[in-house]
Amino acid sequence: MTVLKGFKDFILRGNVIELAVAVVIGASFTAIVNGFVTGIINPVLALLFDTGDLAAATVPLGMGRNAPELGYGIVISAIIQFIMVAAVVYFALIVPMNYLKKVQFRKKAEEPAVVEPAPPTDTELLVEIRDLLQSAHNDRKKSESA
Known part of the structure; x- marks a missing residue:
């Protein structure tokens, strides 16, 4: 039973869900870029190389x-498809994440540091x-003399 509980904890952890979403989005980006390269870039390059199909x-x-x-x-x-996918990932994901990290870092730097x-x-x-022991001793003396 502990194996199943561990598996459940692993699946429900946020990182696994985020990774699955990233894979789906990455596949979608790849399909879009491959369509762009196949439909637009390859025909233009085929004209440059004087062939009907670049792959041919x-x-x-x-x-x-x-x-x-x-x-x-x-x-x-x-190669063109790889460069296009890398560019889309960089400009659509990496650049915005780096910007958000920079903004977050600036906000933390501007916050006054809590000095404990x-x-x-x-x-x-x-x-x-010593003072506590002395006051306890004095209290005992007072109660004994009273």
Whole structure:
């Protein structure tokens, strides 16, 4: 039963939920960026490389009809998609988070620091104990003489 309780605590912890949300949002961003690159960037680059489809852009590695071809177009497309996803993540997530952290840090720096009184020294404590013992002793003497 403790294993199931531990698992439940793990799942209900905020970090796991936030991570799941981040994965879903990341997948959505990736789909949007891939659509943008496939639909807009790749056709423009295909014009530059004089090919109908950028992924089909190749260079023959040898002479003849059966010579293998180096498919550089698909690599260029993948690099562009990676750069676009990285840019979206950076500008949509990292920059705003860094700004919020900076604002939070400034607010903490502007707040006056709460100065707690220093704890009493050993000598001060001993003097206080001595005074308490002396007053207790004096009270006992008064009650015995009365």
